Amino acid sequence: MTKHSAEYWINQLGLEPHPEGGFYKQSYKSGEEVPGRGRVLYTSIYFLMTTGNISHFHRLQSDELWYFHAGDSLSVHMIHENGEYEEVRLGLNLENGEVPQLLVPKNTIFGSSVLQEDAYALVGCMVSPGFEFEDFELFTQEELLRDYPQHEEVIRLMAYEKLPE
Template sequence: MNSTRAHQLIDTLQLKPHPEGGWYSEVFRSTASVSPADGRSLRSALTSIYFLLEAQQHSRWHRVLSDEVWVHLEGVPLALWTCDAGLRTAPAHVRLGPVDVHGTRPQHVVPAGQWQAARPIVSHTAGDFTLAACMVGPGFDFSDFSLMPGASDEAAAMRHHWPDLAVLM
């Protein structure tokens, strides 16, 4: 697992830059539609993407208005942080990767509306990228996606309470 493998995956899976950081490609969009209970217009029932982060990349603090399932596919484990929409509680940290006795698991669900950010857990011996699959239901739409604005109250709270995680903005 090295940058050669990461670049091979970027080429083979036809990944392109994602606004939150990293690389992605949509691989599935359901033809079935659902009407979200929160009043949004019709959405695909489910969408799925490949998402790759290289060692120096991270997924910036963002939120999606639908539930999102992250699944580790290949590469080093991924550190995934989540926090409630109002940042009233400290961000929770999970480690996605092959199952181990330390609590690493291959899958995690981020509930709709929660802030989330991620980065590969890089070590000199284990590799330098993470490939994940992310499924969103109701399906992903960029109008349901928002990055944490640097000048927002949320960003100020992040910098004040959790400055070590503010670097993920």
């Protein structure tokens, strides 16, 4: 199978810039609602990251499942609710410790990056209950360093100095 470029996927899937970084497009939205919550059962997006274009640290109030589709491996950086940091590589090189799917639990602060030079990763992300922008919270370096000074190196890499307007 031919390895396509990031531009190929962006154009073919109609991806647009995402506020946290990278490119995305909603691919599915459940027609069912979570009983008593007024929220759709799940939503799913295509998400594409390129070298030097990180997904900045953010938090969701729902679980998010990630699925690797194409390209190079993607590092998902997580600061769990208990304050522990974890990096998981999403990809298909299982012998190198990569995994083809990953759960980011609700209320985890997380972001992602492609570490290889001139590379990209195309993934799918499913959120349940369904994603709503009001549940999406971005962070500055200052905010995170106040609560997690032990993770200064990754925070400086993965969080905004100042939130975008």
